[in-house]
Amino acid sequence: MRHILFILALCLYPIFASAQLYACRDSIKNGYDFWLYVPEDYRADTAEKPLVMFLHGKSLSGHNLAKVREYGCINALEKGRDIDAIVVAPQTSSGWNPKKVLELYDWVKERYAIDTNRLYVLGMSMGGYGTLDFAATYPEKVAAAIALCGGSTKNELCGLNEVPLWIIHGTADKHVPVRCSERVVDSMCACGDTCLLLFDKLDKVNHSRLARVFYMEQTYDWLFSHSLSDTLRKVNREFQMNKEVLDNAYKGLKTNKIKIKDSKPSSPDTSSDDGDAEVYIVKKGDTLGRIAARYHTTVNKLCELNHISKTSTLQIGQRIRVK
Secondary structure, three states, X not given: XXXXXXXXXXXXXXXXXXXXXXXXXXXXXXXXEEEEEEOOOOOOOOOOEEXXXXXXXXXXOOOOHHHHHOOOHHHHHHOOOOOOOEEEEEEOOOOOOHHHHHHHHHHHHHHOOEEEEEEXXXXXXXXXXXXXXXXXXXXXXXXXXXXXXXXXXXXXXXXXXXXXXXXXXXXXXXXXXXXXXXXHHHHHHHHOOOOOEEEEEEOOOOOHHHHHHHHOHHHHHHHHOOOOOOOOOOOOOOOOOOHHHHHOOOOOOOXXXXXXXXXXXXXXXXXXXXXXXXXXXXXXXXXXXXXXXXXXXXXXXXXXXXXXXXXXOOOOOOEEEOO
């Protein structure tokens, strides 16, 4: 009997051959193209995943999305770094626009079961600028951020004081001088309390060496230790950053089994059941009212389409016709 139950469990639980990596082009009107990584154990009807957003530096700019895999979070995943999150890596051709980054966040949020209390942003060089610009503009969205050898284009940076933030810069950086990060810290100090800030100036470390941070387990442990749902927001000070830590960044990595799909992902939240029918997969916290507002319809219409009543209890993973 025990063997039969085990076999039934395997049949009922979806088995994934590998994690999925999608190349998403023209998915957002006038928005960024991007890589979308979906972990092997992701299921829309189970626990929500954190969202990690990687913003690249100038060397990966352009319209060739393959370049974004040369270093950073996606490359770290392919080299074997385990990141238990949905990971998004957009590409820009001319600097980072916080509004466009937010549009990408909203795109993912509408289609995947993500924990909106756990959005993490990290970037290097121009991506460090993008990370600080985004966190300063939308501090209420960001659970924690890491900015490597960057700076900011914003005049108003007080929002950064609300975000657990780790700024790291090498003193031997000839591409982006350490003074660019120091200006950000000076602006934060002028705004008041900087208790959520970590600022590490690494002696004699150059620009490119900081790319190792994306491959370190402690990078993601530090990020994931923060959440917007924390009763009292504080920064984790248990992790250290120094040259010795950087030297061991690649330790233990081995090639990861990721299935690359050079096409748009089929959305987990919508599908075509009956001609032009659209189906939404219920996530934690959803109500008929929220779903109706999202799809510009009414609760009465949803009830009619799904043969349910206004008082029906929605279940996570339930399929709701919206059209």
